[in-house]
Amino acid sequence: MKTRTKLLIAAALVAGTALGASRVAFAQTASVQAAIGQGTVGEQADGYLGFNGSPSAGVRAEVEQINIKRRAAYTDLAAKRGVTVQDVAASVGCTTLKNRVGAGQAYKLADGVWRTRSGSTPIPLPEYCA
Amino acid sequence: MTLPMLTPDDRDAKPTGMKTLGLPLIGAALALSGCIQVRAPEKPIEINLNVNVRQEVVVRLQQDAQDLIQNNPELFPQ
Numbered sequence: 001m002k003t004r005t006k007l008l009i010a011a012a013l014v015a016g017t018a019l020g021a022s023r024v025a026f027a028q029t030a031s032v033q034a035a036i037g038q039g040t041v042g043e044q045a046d047g048y049l050g051f052n053g054s055p056s057a058g059v060r061a062e063v064e065q066i067n068i069k070r071r072a073a074y075t076d077l078a079a080k081r082g083v084t085v086q087d088v089a090a091s092v093g094c095t096t097l098k099n100r101v102g103a104g105q106a107y108k109l110a111d112g113v114w115r116t117r118s119g120s121t122p123i124p125l126p127e128y129c130a
Numbered sequence: 131m132t133l134p135m136l137t138p139d140d141r142d143a144k145p146t147g148m149k150t151l152g153l154p155l156i157g158a159a160l161a162l163s164g165c166i167q168v169r170a171p172e173k174p175i176e177i178n179l180n181v182n183v184r185q186e187v188v189v190r191l192q193q194d195a196q197d198l199i200q201n202n203p204e205l206f207p208q
Contacts, residue, residue, distance in 0.1 A: 029207040069202075073205065081190075081191065088191060088194075091188045091192060096199070100206065129188060130188060
């Protein structure tokens with residue numbers, strides 16, 4: 001009984017810390033979210049965020065940090081699955097272009113051209129996307 | 131004991147021998163020109179294979195990619 005309550009407290013503490021951490025992350029990405037909404041930052045087919053135009057230095061630095069963390073996550077998954085980092089990144093790119101670019105937001109395909117998604121029109125995905 | 135005699139056919143032997151020597155040469159020339167023709171379609175086939183291989187890998191990774199996005203919301207702001 002005693003160990004059970006201890007476990008429960010520990011679980012609650014872990015959950016609380018996780019919540020707090022995600023709240024901090026949320027605050028940090030607020031300016032990036034605003035930039036995505038304005039279309040100065042957007043998803044690319046290569047699985048990373050890119051700059052469409054010239055966002056503020058603060059946003060730029062945050063996006064670069066996000067891309068470094070993305071690359072680390074892609075590298076981990078690539079090692080686990082025995083594929084290249086580029087393949088993982090391209091696979092994520094397919095998903096972000098398919099599901100996570102809203103109307104009026106910018107995206108960049110492999111041709112290097114920034115486009116804006118108009119309304120609910122689906123983005124033309126690269127041919128290797130499922 | 132009879133000595134072999136040259137017949138009219140034997141006298142014509144030399145030109146016939148030259149003809150048979152010429153045939154493999156023509157064959158080799160044909161074979162060589164055939165090899166050069168085969169090389170032309172190599173490039174497009176290679177590109178198609180690469181696309182197929184990447185598509186296969188991307189399809190295999192689709193669920194992983196979705197999980198990665200969902201588990202790291204701070205890396206995928208919207």
